[in-house]
Amino acid sequence: MQITIQNITPNFFTPASSEVWSKNFELLPNSKYLIKAVSGSGKSSFFNFLYGLNNRYSGSIIFEKTTIASFSENDWTSLRREKISIVFQGLRLFPELTALENIQLKNTLTNHKSETEILAMLAQLDVDQLAHKKAETLSYGQQQRVAIVRALCQPFKILLLDEPFSHIDQTQITNAVNLVSQEVEQNKATLIIASLGDTYNINYTKILLL
Protein backbone atom coordinates (compact mmCIF):
# COMPACT_ATOMS: atom_id res chain seq x y z
CA MET A 1 0.00 0.00 0.00
CA GLN A 2 1.47 3.32 -1.03
CA ILE A 3 1.54 6.02 1.62
CA THR A 4 1.81 9.63 0.48
CA ILE A 5 2.84 12.18 3.07
CA GLN A 6 2.05 15.79 2.25
CA ASN A 7 3.56 18.48 4.38
CA ILE A 8 2.49 17.20 7.80
CA THR A 9 3.33 18.91 11.10
CA PRO A 10 1.97 18.10 14.53
CA ASN A 11 -0.23 20.80 16.05
CA PHE A 12 0.64 20.08 19.65
CA PHE A 13 4.39 20.69 19.55
CA THR A 14 6.79 22.43 17.20
CA PRO A 15 9.23 19.88 15.77
CA ALA A 16 12.75 20.70 14.66
CA SER A 17 13.43 20.69 10.95
CA SER A 18 13.64 17.10 9.66
CA GLU A 19 13.16 14.83 6.65
CA VAL A 20 9.62 13.97 7.78
CA TRP A 21 7.90 17.07 9.15
CA SER A 22 6.73 19.62 6.57
CA LYS A 23 8.03 17.48 3.69
CA ASN A 24 6.37 15.70 0.78
CA PHE A 25 7.40 12.07 0.26
CA GLU A 26 6.09 8.59 -0.45
CA LEU A 27 6.45 5.28 1.35
CA LEU A 28 6.21 2.48 -1.22
CA PRO A 29 5.00 -1.13 -1.02
CA ASN A 30 7.61 -3.87 -0.69
CA SER A 31 9.98 -1.36 0.88
CA LYS A 32 11.66 -0.88 4.24
CA TYR A 33 12.06 2.47 5.94
CA LEU A 34 13.91 3.51 9.06
CA ILE A 35 12.78 6.59 10.95
CA LYS A 36 15.83 7.58 12.92
CA ALA A 37 15.62 10.18 15.65
CA VAL A 38 16.54 11.14 19.17
CA SER A 39 13.82 10.69 21.76
CA GLY A 40 11.18 13.41 21.93
CA SER A 41 11.36 14.33 18.27
CA GLY A 42 7.95 12.82 17.51
CA LYS A 43 8.52 9.24 16.25
CA SER A 44 5.59 7.84 18.17
CA SER A 45 3.42 10.79 17.16
CA PHE A 46 4.20 10.06 13.52
CA PHE A 47 3.25 6.39 14.07
CA ASN A 48 0.06 7.43 15.89
CA PHE A 49 -0.86 9.64 12.92
CA LEU A 50 -0.35 6.69 10.57
CA TYR A 51 -2.29 4.33 12.86
CA GLY A 52 -5.21 6.74 13.26
CA LEU A 53 -4.84 7.30 17.00
CA ASN A 54 -4.09 10.97 16.70
CA ASN A 55 -5.29 13.48 14.14
CA ARG A 56 -3.86 16.65 15.57
CA TYR A 57 -1.66 17.51 12.62
CA SER A 58 -1.85 19.75 9.59
CA GLY A 59 -1.12 18.44 6.10
CA SER A 60 -2.29 15.13 4.62
CA ILE A 61 -1.51 11.47 4.92
CA ILE A 62 -2.84 9.49 1.95
CA PHE A 63 -3.21 5.69 1.80
CA GLU A 64 -3.29 4.74 -1.88
CA LYS A 65 -5.58 7.56 -3.02
CA THR A 66 -7.64 8.28 0.09
CA THR A 67 -6.74 10.79 2.75
CA ILE A 68 -6.84 9.06 6.11
CA ALA A 69 -8.65 12.03 7.66
CA SER A 70 -11.77 10.82 5.83
CA PHE A 71 -11.70 7.34 7.40
CA SER A 72 -14.55 6.48 9.71
CA GLU A 73 -14.09 4.55 12.91
CA ASN A 74 -15.22 1.36 11.16
CA ASP A 75 -12.74 2.00 8.37
CA TRP A 76 -9.97 2.20 10.96
CA THR A 77 -11.16 -0.97 12.69
CA SER A 78 -10.99 -2.95 9.47
CA LEU A 79 -7.65 -1.35 8.50
CA ARG A 80 -6.22 -2.41 11.87
CA ARG A 81 -7.44 -5.94 11.26
CA GLU A 82 -6.38 -6.40 7.66
CA LYS A 83 -3.99 -3.72 6.48
CA ILE A 84 -1.88 -2.10 9.14
CA SER A 85 -0.14 -3.64 12.13
CA ILE A 86 1.90 -2.06 14.87
CA VAL A 87 4.25 -2.80 17.75
CA PHE A 88 3.78 0.09 20.16
CA GLN A 89 6.76 1.49 21.95
CA GLY A 90 4.93 0.71 25.17
CA LEU A 91 4.01 -2.78 23.79
CA ARG A 92 0.49 -2.70 25.26
CA LEU A 93 0.27 -6.34 26.22
CA PHE A 94 -2.43 -7.29 28.72
CA PRO A 95 -0.50 -8.22 31.87
CA GLU A 96 -3.18 -10.59 33.21
CA LEU A 97 -3.21 -12.70 30.04
CA THR A 98 -0.54 -15.24 29.11
CA ALA A 99 1.80 -14.57 26.19
CA LEU A 100 -0.19 -16.92 23.98
CA GLU A 101 -3.55 -15.42 25.05
CA ASN A 102 -2.24 -11.96 24.21
CA ILE A 103 -1.29 -13.18 20.74
CA GLN A 104 -4.54 -15.08 20.24
CA LEU A 105 -6.51 -11.97 21.20
CA LYS A 106 -5.18 -10.41 18.01
CA ASN A 107 -5.12 -13.61 15.95
CA THR A 108 -8.77 -14.54 16.54
CA LEU A 109 -9.87 -11.36 14.75
CA THR A 110 -8.74 -12.80 11.41
CA ASN A 111 -7.54 -16.33 12.30
CA HIS A 112 -4.46 -15.47 10.32
CA LYS A 113 -2.16 -18.02 11.98
CA SER A 114 -2.67 -21.45 13.48
CA GLU A 115 -1.53 -22.06 17.05
CA THR A 116 1.32 -24.21 15.71
CA GLU A 117 2.50 -21.33 13.53
CA ILE A 118 2.30 -18.96 16.48
CA LEU A 119 4.33 -21.33 18.67
CA ALA A 120 6.85 -21.73 15.85
CA MET A 121 7.27 -17.95 15.64
CA LEU A 122 7.67 -17.76 19.42
CA ALA A 123 10.27 -20.53 19.17
CA GLN A 124 12.13 -18.58 16.51
CA LEU A 125 12.44 -15.72 19.02
CA ASP A 126 13.24 -18.15 21.86
CA VAL A 127 10.16 -17.33 23.93
CA ASP A 128 8.03 -20.42 23.13
CA GLN A 129 8.64 -21.80 26.62
CA LEU A 130 6.98 -18.66 28.01
CA ALA A 131 3.79 -19.05 25.96
CA HIS A 132 1.68 -19.95 28.99
CA LYS A 133 3.26 -17.48 31.40
CA LYS A 134 1.38 -14.32 32.24
CA ALA A 135 2.70 -11.30 30.40
CA GLU A 136 3.29 -9.44 33.68
CA THR A 137 5.85 -12.08 34.72
CA LEU A 138 7.96 -11.65 31.57
CA SER A 139 10.96 -9.35 31.23
CA TYR A 140 10.58 -6.33 28.99
CA GLY A 141 12.76 -7.94 26.30
CA GLN A 142 10.61 -11.08 26.37
CA GLN A 143 7.47 -8.95 26.20
CA GLN A 144 8.90 -7.12 23.16
CA ARG A 145 9.32 -10.42 21.35
CA VAL A 146 5.75 -11.49 22.24
CA ALA A 147 4.46 -8.12 20.97
CA ILE A 148 6.36 -8.61 17.67
CA VAL A 149 4.79 -12.05 17.17
CA ARG A 150 1.37 -10.56 17.99
CA ALA A 151 1.83 -7.86 15.35
CA LEU A 152 2.57 -10.56 12.76
CA CYS A 153 -0.66 -12.45 13.49
CA GLN A 154 -2.76 -10.52 11.00
CA PRO A 155 -2.58 -9.77 7.29
CA PHE A 156 -0.91 -6.38 6.78
CA LYS A 157 0.26 -4.02 4.08
CA ILE A 158 1.98 -1.68 6.53
CA LEU A 159 3.99 -2.81 9.56
CA LEU A 160 4.92 -0.14 12.08
CA LEU A 161 7.58 -1.05 14.65
CA ASP A 162 8.28 1.60 17.27
CA GLU A 163 11.71 0.91 18.82
CA PRO A 164 10.92 -2.81 18.75
CA PHE A 165 14.29 -4.23 19.71
CA SER A 166 15.36 -1.80 22.42
CA HIS A 167 15.62 -4.47 25.14
CA ILE A 168 16.64 -7.47 23.07
CA ASP A 169 20.14 -8.91 22.75
CA GLN A 170 21.94 -9.04 19.41
CA THR A 171 21.24 -12.73 18.65
CA GLN A 172 17.53 -12.32 19.27
CA ILE A 173 17.48 -9.09 17.24
CA THR A 174 18.86 -11.05 14.28
CA ASN A 175 16.19 -13.73 14.77
CA ALA A 176 13.48 -11.08 15.08
CA VAL A 177 14.68 -9.15 12.03
CA ASN A 178 14.66 -12.41 10.01
CA LEU A 179 11.14 -13.25 11.15
CA VAL A 180 9.85 -9.74 10.48
CA SER A 181 11.53 -9.54 7.04
CA GLN A 182 10.12 -12.90 6.06
CA GLU A 183 6.56 -11.84 7.02
CA VAL A 184 6.92 -8.43 5.36
CA GLU A 185 7.98 -10.11 2.13
CA GLN A 186 5.14 -12.63 2.31
CA ASN A 187 2.63 -9.79 2.78
CA LYS A 188 4.34 -7.55 0.20
CA ALA A 189 4.13 -4.88 2.85
CA THR A 190 5.76 -1.59 3.74
CA LEU A 191 7.92 -1.86 6.85
CA ILE A 192 8.51 1.26 8.90
CA ILE A 193 10.81 0.98 11.91
CA ALA A 194 11.49 3.76 14.35
CA SER A 195 14.79 3.69 16.19
CA LEU A 196 17.02 5.94 18.24
CA GLY A 197 20.02 5.11 16.13
CA ASP A 198 20.48 1.36 15.56
CA THR A 199 19.87 0.16 12.02
CA TYR A 200 19.63 -3.57 13.00
CA ASN A 201 21.45 -4.63 9.82
CA ILE A 202 18.40 -4.21 7.66
CA ASN A 203 18.70 -3.24 4.04
CA TYR A 204 16.48 -0.13 4.03
CA THR A 205 14.98 1.48 0.96
CA LYS A 206 15.43 4.77 2.70
CA ILE A 207 16.45 6.13 6.07
CA LEU A 208 14.54 9.21 7.17
CA LEU A 209 16.01 11.44 9.84
CA LEU A 210 13.47 12.93 12.20
Added chain:
Amino acid sequence: MIDILLKKQVDKSQLLFFALSSSLGLAILLIVIQLFIDTRPVFSSENDLLGNQNLIIYKDLGRDNAFTTDEIEELKQQPFINKTGGFTHGTYRVLASVTLPNYTGISTEMFLEAVGDEFIDIKSDDWKWQPGDREVPIIIPKNYINLYNFGYAASTGMPQINEKIIRQIPIDLKLTGSSKTELYPAYILDASEKINSILVPESFLSYTNKTLSPLKESKISRIILDVINPSDPKLLQFLASKKYNYLSNDVQNSKLSYVLKLILSIVLGIGLLITFLSIYLVITNINLLILKNKQTITQLHFLGYSKAQIAKVYHTIAYKILAISIVVALVLSVISKIIISPYLALLHVEKTMTSIIYLVVISIVLFILLALYYRNHTNSKIQQMLRPNTSLLTTEN
Protein backbone atom coordinates in the same frame (compact mmCIF):
# COMPACT_ATOMS: atom_id res chain seq x y z
CA MET B 1 -10.94 -14.32 24.23
CA ILE B 2 -12.17 -10.77 24.78
CA ASP B 3 -14.71 -12.19 27.25
CA ILE B 4 -11.96 -13.92 29.22
CA LEU B 5 -9.94 -10.71 29.36
CA LEU B 6 -12.79 -8.46 30.44
CA LYS B 7 -14.11 -10.98 32.92
CA LYS B 8 -10.69 -11.14 34.56
CA GLN B 9 -10.81 -7.41 34.98
CA VAL B 10 -14.35 -7.07 36.29
CA ASP B 11 -14.57 -6.76 40.04
CA LYS B 12 -17.02 -9.32 41.45
CA SER B 13 -17.88 -7.24 44.52
CA GLN B 14 -18.65 -4.29 42.29
CA LEU B 15 -21.06 -6.45 40.28
CA LEU B 16 -22.67 -7.64 43.49
CA PHE B 17 -23.18 -4.04 44.58
CA PHE B 18 -24.57 -3.28 41.13
CA ALA B 19 -27.04 -6.17 41.45
CA LEU B 20 -28.01 -5.22 45.01
CA SER B 21 -28.78 -1.58 44.29
CA SER B 22 -30.63 -2.54 41.14
CA SER B 23 -32.70 -5.22 42.95
CA LEU B 24 -33.50 -2.91 45.82
CA GLY B 25 -34.70 -0.06 43.61
CA LEU B 26 -36.78 -2.30 41.38
CA ALA B 27 -38.24 -4.22 44.34
CA ILE B 28 -39.39 -1.02 46.03
CA LEU B 29 -40.95 0.20 42.80
CA LEU B 30 -42.75 -3.11 42.18
CA ILE B 31 -43.96 -3.37 45.79
CA VAL B 32 -45.38 0.15 45.73
CA ILE B 33 -47.08 -0.42 42.37
CA GLN B 34 -48.53 -3.65 43.71
CA LEU B 35 -49.76 -1.90 46.85
CA PHE B 36 -51.41 0.69 44.67
CA ILE B 37 -53.16 -1.95 42.59
CA ASP B 38 -54.17 -4.02 45.61
CA THR B 39 -55.57 -1.13 47.62
CA ARG B 40 -57.53 0.34 44.71
CA PRO B 41 -60.74 -1.54 45.66
CA VAL B 42 -60.58 0.05 49.13
CA PHE B 43 -61.14 3.41 47.55
CA SER B 44 -63.66 2.33 44.97
CA SER B 45 -67.37 2.87 45.61
CA GLU B 46 -67.91 -0.90 45.91
CA ASN B 47 -66.24 -0.87 49.29
CA ASP B 48 -68.25 0.56 52.15
CA LEU B 49 -65.29 1.19 54.45
CA LEU B 50 -63.54 3.96 52.62
CA GLY B 51 -65.31 4.01 49.33
CA ASN B 52 -68.47 5.46 50.75
CA GLN B 53 -69.05 8.06 48.12
CA ASN B 54 -72.69 8.43 49.03
CA LEU B 55 -74.33 11.13 51.06
CA ILE B 56 -77.90 11.05 52.30
CA ILE B 57 -79.54 14.45 52.52
CA TYR B 58 -82.85 15.59 54.03
CA LYS B 59 -84.60 18.80 54.85
CA ASP B 60 -85.31 20.26 58.27
CA LEU B 61 -88.13 18.58 60.10
CA GLY B 62 -91.58 19.89 59.51
CA ARG B 63 -94.77 19.09 57.69
CA ASP B 64 -93.53 19.89 54.23
CA ASN B 65 -90.09 18.43 53.98
CA ALA B 66 -90.44 16.48 50.76
CA PHE B 67 -88.19 17.24 47.79
CA THR B 68 -89.89 18.71 44.73
CA THR B 69 -89.11 17.57 41.18
CA ASP B 70 -87.37 20.90 40.49
CA GLU B 71 -85.12 20.48 43.50
CA ILE B 72 -84.16 16.95 42.41
CA GLU B 73 -83.46 18.26 38.89
CA GLU B 74 -81.22 20.98 40.34
CA LEU B 75 -79.28 18.41 42.37
CA LYS B 76 -78.75 16.29 39.28
CA GLN B 77 -77.23 19.23 37.43
CA GLN B 78 -74.46 19.92 39.96
CA PRO B 79 -71.03 18.94 38.61
CA PHE B 80 -69.94 17.35 41.90
CA ILE B 81 -72.93 15.00 42.01
CA ASN B 82 -72.83 11.88 39.84
CA LYS B 83 -76.22 10.38 40.56
CA THR B 84 -79.20 11.03 42.78
CA GLY B 85 -81.70 8.54 44.15
CA GLY B 86 -84.82 9.30 46.14
CA PHE B 87 -86.02 7.28 49.10
CA THR B 88 -89.68 6.50 48.50
CA HIS B 89 -91.74 5.33 51.43
CA GLY B 90 -94.87 3.23 51.77
CA THR B 91 -98.16 5.12 51.96
CA TYR B 92 -99.64 2.61 54.37
CA ARG B 93 -99.23 1.37 57.94
CA VAL B 94 -97.03 -1.65 58.46
CA LEU B 95 -97.34 -4.16 61.23
CA ALA B 96 -94.62 -6.80 61.28
CA SER B 97 -94.91 -9.89 63.42
CA VAL B 98 -92.45 -12.64 64.08
CA THR B 99 -93.31 -15.98 65.56
CA LEU B 100 -90.44 -18.02 66.95
CA PRO B 101 -91.15 -21.57 68.12
CA ASN B 102 -91.25 -21.83 71.94
CA TYR B 103 -91.37 -18.07 72.33
CA THR B 104 -94.25 -15.71 72.39
CA GLY B 105 -94.58 -13.89 69.13
CA ILE B 106 -93.50 -10.31 68.88
CA SER B 107 -94.97 -7.71 66.64
CA THR B 108 -94.14 -4.10 65.91
CA GLU B 109 -95.32 -1.22 63.87
CA MET B 110 -92.77 -0.11 61.32
CA PHE B 111 -92.30 1.47 57.89
CA LEU B 112 -90.90 0.47 54.53
CA GLU B 113 -88.75 2.46 52.14
CA ALA B 114 -87.16 1.85 48.76
CA VAL B 115 -84.17 3.30 46.97
CA GLY B 116 -82.44 2.62 43.64
CA ASP B 117 -80.54 -0.70 43.63
CA GLU B 118 -77.29 1.00 42.57
CA PHE B 119 -77.15 2.74 45.97
CA ILE B 120 -77.52 -0.43 48.00
CA ASP B 121 -74.30 -2.08 49.19
CA ILE B 122 -75.85 -5.55 49.09
CA LYS B 123 -75.75 -7.39 45.83
CA SER B 124 -77.94 -10.46 45.78
CA ASP B 125 -79.91 -12.33 43.15
CA ASP B 126 -82.75 -12.61 45.67
CA TRP B 127 -83.12 -8.83 45.86
CA LYS B 128 -86.18 -8.64 43.59
CA TRP B 129 -89.92 -8.91 43.82
CA GLN B 130 -92.83 -9.18 41.44
CA PRO B 131 -96.55 -9.69 42.04
CA GLY B 132 -97.16 -13.34 42.79
CA ASP B 133 -93.78 -13.94 44.49
CA ARG B 134 -94.10 -15.89 47.71
CA GLU B 135 -91.90 -13.76 49.95
CA VAL B 136 -90.69 -10.16 50.10
CA PRO B 137 -86.95 -9.63 50.76
CA ILE B 138 -86.14 -6.94 53.32
CA ILE B 139 -82.83 -5.23 54.05
CA ILE B 140 -82.41 -3.80 57.53
CA PRO B 141 -79.59 -1.66 58.95
CA LYS B 142 -76.80 -3.65 60.53
CA ASN B 143 -77.09 -1.78 63.80
CA TYR B 144 -80.66 -3.12 64.21
CA ILE B 145 -79.20 -6.60 64.58
CA ASN B 146 -76.81 -5.30 67.22
CA LEU B 147 -79.61 -3.51 69.02
CA TYR B 148 -81.62 -6.70 69.03
CA ASN B 149 -78.78 -9.04 70.08
CA PHE B 150 -77.27 -6.91 72.80
CA GLY B 151 -80.31 -4.97 73.90
CA TYR B 152 -83.59 -6.73 73.35
CA ALA B 153 -82.50 -10.39 73.24
CA ALA B 154 -80.19 -9.99 76.24
CA SER B 155 -82.87 -8.47 78.42
CA THR B 156 -85.81 -10.64 77.39
CA GLY B 157 -84.03 -14.00 77.10
CA MET B 158 -84.69 -14.31 73.38
CA PRO B 159 -82.06 -16.15 71.32
CA GLN B 160 -79.32 -14.12 69.70
CA ILE B 161 -79.19 -14.13 65.93
CA ASN B 162 -76.69 -13.48 63.16
CA GLU B 163 -77.11 -12.50 59.50
CA LYS B 164 -77.36 -16.12 58.37
CA ILE B 165 -79.99 -17.22 60.85
CA ILE B 166 -81.98 -14.07 60.34
CA ARG B 167 -82.89 -15.13 56.79
CA GLN B 168 -84.75 -18.11 58.17
CA ILE B 169 -87.00 -16.13 60.46
CA PRO B 170 -90.46 -15.86 58.91
CA ILE B 171 -91.92 -12.38 59.12
CA ASP B 172 -95.54 -11.51 58.43
CA LEU B 173 -96.22 -8.07 57.10
CA LYS B 174 -99.70 -6.64 57.56
CA LEU B 175 -100.05 -3.63 55.29
CA THR B 176 -103.03 -1.35 55.93
CA GLY B 177 -103.63 1.23 53.27
CA SER B 178 -106.45 3.72 52.79
CA SER B 179 -108.49 1.35 50.65
CA LYS B 180 -107.52 -2.12 51.80
CA THR B 181 -105.32 -4.32 53.94
CA GLU B 182 -103.09 -7.15 52.71
CA LEU B 183 -100.77 -9.72 54.26
CA TYR B 184 -97.34 -10.52 52.82
CA PRO B 185 -94.85 -13.11 54.07
CA ALA B 186 -91.34 -11.63 54.18
CA TYR B 187 -87.81 -12.43 55.28
CA ILE B 188 -84.68 -10.42 56.04
CA LEU B 189 -82.27 -10.83 53.13
CA ASP B 190 -79.30 -9.08 54.68
CA ALA B 191 -78.17 -6.17 56.82
CA SER B 192 -76.68 -3.03 55.32
CA GLU B 193 -73.89 -1.00 56.87
CA LYS B 194 -74.54 1.86 54.54
CA ILE B 195 -78.23 2.62 54.46
CA ASN B 196 -79.98 3.32 57.69
CA SER B 197 -83.51 2.31 56.74
CA ILE B 198 -85.79 -0.67 56.24
CA LEU B 199 -85.69 -1.37 52.55
CA VAL B 200 -87.85 -3.42 50.22
CA PRO B 201 -87.41 -3.74 46.44
CA GLU B 202 -88.67 -0.68 44.53
CA SER B 203 -91.08 -2.87 42.55
CA PHE B 204 -92.77 -4.05 45.76
CA LEU B 205 -93.15 -0.58 47.15
CA SER B 206 -94.66 0.94 44.03
CA TYR B 207 -96.99 -2.05 43.64
CA THR B 208 -98.27 -1.92 47.20
CA ASN B 209 -98.54 1.88 47.17
CA LYS B 210 -100.71 1.62 44.08
CA THR B 211 -102.92 -1.21 45.29
CA LEU B 212 -103.32 -0.29 48.96
CA SER B 213 -103.50 3.50 48.83
CA PRO B 214 -104.18 4.43 45.21
CA LEU B 215 -105.17 7.97 46.13
CA LYS B 216 -102.16 8.87 48.24
CA GLU B 217 -99.10 10.38 46.61
CA SER B 218 -95.70 8.98 47.56
CA LYS B 219 -93.27 11.73 48.49
CA ILE B 220 -89.49 11.78 48.48
CA SER B 221 -88.22 13.07 51.79
CA ARG B 222 -84.62 11.81 51.70
CA ILE B 223 -82.24 11.73 48.79
CA ILE B 224 -79.11 9.65 48.41
CA LEU B 225 -76.36 11.30 46.40
CA ASP B 226 -73.54 9.55 44.59
CA VAL B 227 -70.73 12.08 44.74
CA ILE B 228 -67.10 12.28 43.63
CA ASN B 229 -65.87 13.40 47.03
CA PRO B 230 -68.27 13.77 49.98
CA SER B 231 -65.91 16.22 51.70
CA ASP B 232 -65.70 18.49 48.64
CA PRO B 233 -66.15 22.04 50.03
CA LYS B 234 -68.17 23.04 46.96
CA LEU B 235 -70.66 20.27 47.65
CA LEU B 236 -70.91 21.10 51.34
CA GLN B 237 -71.36 24.79 50.55
CA PHE B 238 -74.12 23.99 48.09
CA LEU B 239 -75.94 21.79 50.61
CA ALA B 240 -75.62 24.49 53.27
CA SER B 241 -76.99 27.16 50.94
CA LYS B 242 -80.04 24.97 50.27
CA LYS B 243 -80.37 24.15 53.97
CA TYR B 244 -80.13 20.43 53.26
CA ASN B 245 -78.91 18.28 56.14
CA TYR B 246 -76.58 15.31 55.94
CA LEU B 247 -74.89 12.85 58.29
CA SER B 248 -71.40 14.06 59.17
CA ASN B 249 -70.26 10.45 59.47
CA ASP B 250 -70.22 10.03 55.72
CA VAL B 251 -68.08 13.11 55.28
CA GLN B 252 -65.61 11.91 57.89
CA ASN B 253 -65.18 8.58 56.14
CA SER B 254 -64.34 10.45 53.01
CA LYS B 255 -61.71 12.48 54.84
CA LEU B 256 -60.16 9.25 56.10
CA SER B 257 -60.05 7.92 52.57
CA TYR B 258 -58.43 11.15 51.40
CA VAL B 259 -55.73 10.92 54.07
CA LEU B 260 -55.04 7.27 53.19
CA LYS B 261 -54.77 8.13 49.51
CA LEU B 262 -52.39 10.93 50.40
CA ILE B 263 -50.21 8.60 52.48
CA LEU B 264 -50.15 6.03 49.70
CA SER B 265 -49.17 8.70 47.19
CA ILE B 266 -46.32 9.81 49.44
CA VAL B 267 -45.16 6.19 49.72
CA LEU B 268 -45.30 5.89 45.92
CA GLY B 269 -43.35 9.14 45.60
CA ILE B 270 -40.63 7.95 47.96
CA GLY B 271 -40.56 4.60 46.16
CA LEU B 272 -40.07 6.33 42.82
CA LEU B 273 -37.34 8.50 44.32
CA ILE B 274 -35.48 5.48 45.68
CA THR B 275 -35.87 3.74 42.33
CA PHE B 276 -34.44 6.71 40.45
CA LEU B 277 -31.56 6.92 42.88
CA SER B 278 -30.84 3.22 42.45
CA ILE B 279 -30.91 3.57 38.65
CA TYR B 280 -28.51 6.48 39.02
CA LEU B 281 -26.34 4.29 41.23
CA VAL B 282 -26.37 1.54 38.61
CA ILE B 283 -25.37 4.04 35.92
CA THR B 284 -22.54 5.29 38.13
CA ASN B 285 -21.52 1.68 38.59
CA ILE B 286 -21.44 1.09 34.84
CA ASN B 287 -19.38 4.27 34.41
CA LEU B 288 -16.96 3.07 37.06
CA LEU B 289 -16.68 -0.35 35.47
CA ILE B 290 -15.94 1.17 32.05
CA LEU B 291 -13.56 3.75 33.47
CA LYS B 292 -11.62 1.10 35.38
CA ASN B 293 -11.24 -0.79 32.12
CA LYS B 294 -10.40 2.29 30.10
CA GLN B 295 -6.94 1.04 29.21
CA THR B 296 -8.21 -2.39 28.20
CA ILE B 297 -11.01 -0.91 26.11
CA THR B 298 -8.73 1.46 24.21
CA GLN B 299 -6.07 -1.20 23.69
CA LEU B 300 -8.61 -3.69 22.38
CA HIS B 301 -9.91 -1.06 20.02
CA PHE B 302 -6.40 -0.38 18.73
CA LEU B 303 -5.84 -4.08 18.23
CA GLY B 304 -8.75 -4.05 15.78
CA TYR B 305 -11.74 -4.81 17.99
CA SER B 306 -14.79 -2.81 16.98
CA LYS B 307 -16.70 -0.69 19.44
CA ALA B 308 -19.67 -3.02 19.11
CA GLN B 309 -17.59 -6.09 19.99
CA ILE B 310 -16.22 -4.41 23.11
CA ALA B 311 -19.56 -2.92 24.15
CA LYS B 312 -21.24 -6.32 23.78
CA VAL B 313 -19.31 -7.71 26.74
CA TYR B 314 -20.53 -4.86 28.96
CA HIS B 315 -24.06 -5.15 27.59
CA THR B 316 -24.11 -8.83 28.47
CA ILE B 317 -22.98 -8.08 32.02
CA ALA B 318 -25.61 -5.33 32.40
CA TYR B 319 -28.42 -7.47 30.92
CA LYS B 320 -27.59 -10.43 33.14
CA ILE B 321 -27.54 -8.30 36.27
CA LEU B 322 -30.70 -6.50 35.24
CA ALA B 323 -32.49 -9.80 34.60
CA ILE B 324 -31.35 -11.20 37.97
CA SER B 325 -32.43 -8.01 39.77
CA ILE B 326 -35.83 -7.98 38.10
CA VAL B 327 -36.42 -11.60 39.10
CA VAL B 328 -35.25 -10.85 42.67
CA ALA B 329 -37.50 -7.76 42.77
CA LEU B 330 -40.45 -9.76 41.48
CA VAL B 331 -39.92 -12.50 44.08
CA LEU B 332 -39.62 -9.87 46.84
CA SER B 333 -42.83 -8.18 45.75
CA VAL B 334 -44.71 -11.48 45.68
CA ILE B 335 -43.42 -12.25 49.17
CA SER B 336 -44.52 -8.80 50.32
CA LYS B 337 -47.95 -9.42 48.77
CA ILE B 338 -48.26 -12.57 50.85
CA ILE B 339 -47.21 -10.68 53.98
CA ILE B 340 -49.49 -7.70 53.33
CA SER B 341 -52.56 -9.62 52.19
CA PRO B 342 -53.91 -10.46 55.71
CA TYR B 343 -53.88 -6.74 56.50
CA LEU B 344 -55.65 -5.94 53.25
CA ALA B 345 -58.19 -8.64 54.07
CA LEU B 346 -59.07 -6.56 57.12
CA LEU B 347 -60.00 -3.78 54.73
CA HIS B 348 -62.33 -6.18 52.91
CA VAL B 349 -60.09 -6.40 49.87
CA GLU B 350 -60.56 -9.64 48.01
CA LYS B 351 -57.43 -11.62 47.21
CA THR B 352 -56.65 -11.44 43.53
CA MET B 353 -53.78 -12.43 41.31
CA THR B 354 -54.35 -9.39 39.12
CA SER B 355 -51.56 -7.38 40.68
CA ILE B 356 -49.05 -10.19 40.04
CA ILE B 357 -49.99 -10.30 36.36
CA TYR B 358 -49.58 -6.52 36.21
CA LEU B 359 -46.23 -6.81 37.95
CA VAL B 360 -44.92 -9.40 35.50
CA VAL B 361 -45.94 -7.18 32.59
CA ILE B 362 -44.43 -4.11 34.25
CA SER B 363 -41.22 -6.07 34.96
CA ILE B 364 -40.88 -7.06 31.32
CA VAL B 365 -41.46 -3.47 30.21
CA LEU B 366 -38.96 -2.22 32.82
CA PHE B 367 -36.38 -4.76 31.69
CA ILE B 368 -36.69 -3.66 28.07
CA LEU B 369 -36.60 0.06 28.92
CA LEU B 370 -33.69 -0.21 31.34
CA ALA B 371 -31.76 -2.58 29.05
CA LEU B 372 -32.11 -0.08 26.20
CA TYR B 373 -31.09 2.77 28.47
CA TYR B 374 -28.02 0.94 29.85
CA ARG B 375 -27.08 -0.12 26.34
CA ASN B 376 -27.19 3.42 25.00
CA HIS B 377 -25.35 4.71 28.02
CA THR B 378 -22.57 2.10 27.71
CA ASN B 379 -22.24 2.77 23.99
CA SER B 380 -21.93 6.50 24.48
CA LYS B 381 -19.36 6.07 27.27
CA ILE B 382 -17.25 3.72 25.15
CA GLN B 383 -17.65 6.04 22.18
CA GLN B 384 -16.37 8.94 24.28
CA MET B 385 -13.40 6.89 25.39
CA LEU B 386 -12.38 5.85 21.90
CA ARG B 387 -12.42 9.25 20.26
CA PRO B 388 -9.07 9.99 18.58
CA ASN B 389 -6.61 12.03 20.65
CA THR B 390 -8.17 10.96 23.95
CA SER B 391 -6.41 7.63 24.13
CA LEU B 392 -3.71 6.71 26.56
CA LEU B 393 -1.33 6.03 23.69
CA THR B 394 -1.21 9.52 22.30
CA THR B 395 0.94 10.52 25.25
CA GLU B 396 3.87 8.64 23.72
CA ASN B 397 5.81 10.77 21.29
